[in-house]
Amino acid sequence: MDDIESLALLLRSPQARAMLAKSSEALQDKYGMDDSSIEFVLSLDQEQIEEQAESLLRKRLFEIRFYAPSTLASLGDQTMHLFKSTVSEYWPAGGRRHMLDAKQFLEHLVDCGQSVDYRELNRINFQCEKKRFGVYLLRRGFCHGSGLHIIWRIKSGYQDCWYCLRNK
Amino acid sequence: MTMLCGVGYRRPMHQWISSQPAEVDCLELTAEHFFDGQGEEQLEAIVGTLPLFVHGLGLSLGTPGPLDPATLKQFKAVVDRCDPRWVSEHVAFTRTNEVDLGHLNPVSLTQRNIQRIGEKSRQLANYCGKPVLLENITSSLRFGGNFSETEFLNKICEEGECRLLLDVTNLYINSQNHNFDPLEWLHGIDPRNIAQLHIVGYLQRGGKWIDSHSKPIQQELWDLFAEVIRYSNVEAAIIERDARFDTARQEMVRDLKAMRKFVVDG
Numbered sequence: 122m123d124d125i126e127s128l129a130l131l132l133r134s135p136q137a138r139a140m141l142a143k144s145s146e147a148l149q150d151k152y153g154m155d156d157s158s159i160e161f162v163l164s165l166d167q168e169q170i171e172e173q174a175e176s177l178l179r180k181r182l183f184e185i186r187f188y189a190p191s192t193l194a195s196l197g198d199q200t201m202h203l204f205k206s207t208v209s210e211y212w213p214a215g216g217r218r219h220m221l222d223a224k225q226f227l228e229h230l231v232d233c234g235q236s237v238d239y240r241e242l243n244r245i246n247f248q249c250e251k252k253r254f255g256v257y258l259l260r261r262g263f264c265h266g267s268g269l270h271i272i273w274r275i276k277s278g279y280q281d282c283w284y285c286l287r288n289k
Numbered sequence: 290m291t292m293l294c295g296v297g298y299r300r301p302m303h304q305w306i307s308s309q310p311a312e313v314d315c316l317e318l319t320a321e322h323f324f325d326g327q328g329e330e331q332l333e334a335i336v337g338t339l340p341l342f343v344h345g346l347g348l349s350l351g352t353p354g355p356l357d358p359a360t361l362k363q364f365k366a367v368v369d370r371c372d373p374r375w376v377s378e379h380v381a382f383t384r385t386n387e388v389d390l391g392h393l394n395p396v397s398l399t400q401r402n403i404q405r406i407g408e409k410s411r412q413l414a415n416y417c418g419k420p421v422l423l424e425n426i427t428s429s430l431r432f433g434g435n436f437s438e439t440e441f442l443n444k445i446c447e448e449g450e451c452r453l454l455l456d457v458t459n460l461y462i463n464s465q466n467h468n469f470d471p472l473e474w475l476h477g478i479d480p481r482n483i484a485q486l487h488i489v490g491y492l493q494r495g496g497k498w499i500d501s502h503s504k505p506i507q508q509e510l511w512d513l514f515a516e517v518i519r520y521s522n523v524e525a526a527i528i529e530r531d532a533r534f535d536t537a538r539q540e541m542v543r544d545l546k547a548m549r550k551f552v553v554d555g
Binding site for chain 1: 389497
């Protein structure tokens with residue numbers, strides 16, 4: 122395993138970092154690392170690795186804010202804690218990774234019963250599905266009863282509007 | 290040659306940038322923001338109006354193995370569209386075969402990485418038909434090894450036939466977080482290697498300095514900037530703002546005017 126691959130393993134996996142802290146032999150066995158790779162990872166400051174890994178998560182969260190500003194604003198101080206619980210081994214790839222990250226995170230928040238701006242989740246799903254036109258129900262949060270969220274593609278991206286169908 | 294003063298193009302600032310403000314001499318475009326034909330309308334308004342530079346985030350020159358062909362092709366499409374003076378990337382890796390970490394991470398200071406990054410720099414220059422600059426990054430990690438960081442960067446420039454995009458803010462942040470003298474670091478770099486600068490205000494939180502790209506430029510950054518432009522013949526400097534766009538325009542105009550004073554005052 123190259124130095125870069127060893128470092129990437131530690132940065133992406135809190136389990137690998139925890140294993141290294143307990144036993145480098147266990148890490149070596151689990152991931153098939155050769156002696157020079159283990160020597161390299163043992164030369165690194167473990168606290169610095171944790172900080173670098175944390176900064177990667179912080180940067181991912183920063184990018185997600187562009188897709189879900191209202192949802193993240195409503196989460197406040199618990200945002201990073203909730204994000205960490207979704208991403209321990211999830212690292213989307215490619216040009217749409219920030220959007221996929223946002224989708225994963227918002228869906229996790231829904232599953233946890235956290236407050237989500239469904240318009241933001243609908244917009245993300247619309248872009249992921251590469252639709253030209255979409256109609257989504259708004260059930261909780263924004264409309265007191267229920268509502269319709271309509272999204273359509275335009276040259277520079279998309280536009281949307283929403284209607285509350287019934288107020289309770 | 291008088292140093293050009295400019296900004297990193299970001300869509301929330303399109304209206305201001307496309308009005309061709311007098312304070313802006315040049316623009317740096319982030320290649321990935323224009324992949325898959327995105328932003329063609331915006332490019333139409335700005336290509337050909339000012340000197341441009343194209344800056345990559347995801348070519349991952351530090352990754353073992355070849356440059357990703359799909360990313361390289363997309364990058365070149367943006368370069369061909371924009372005809373920049375040069376292209377830039379980072380002394381870093383963002384991914385391996387196993388994982389795309391999505392953001393920049395440091396590489397160890399080894400001969401193997403000098404050769405790896407140098408070879409990819411040459412490959413990128415040949416493929417795009419443009420000179421390549423490589424940027425220093427912030428990192429929580431510091432490596433031991435056969436080379437100091439400045440020796441490592443100088444050797445990459447030699448191996449890669451490239452020059453440096455010196456991020457003044459990243460240098461300052463690393464110097465504060467890792468307790469070293471940024472001027473001593475600067476004087477370890479061959480001044481002929483420094484072609485372009487990045488600068489933007491930092492954030493301080495919990496005793497750490499953070500590259501938030503969200504603040505106006507603080508005085509200690511200007512002091513370091515002044516020393517860099519005294520030390521080397523920098524051709525362009527870009528303010529690299531990524532957040533808080535509501536206040537960005539006024540702050541960037543102030544910062545550009547301050548930057549220009551350094552150039553005029555020498």
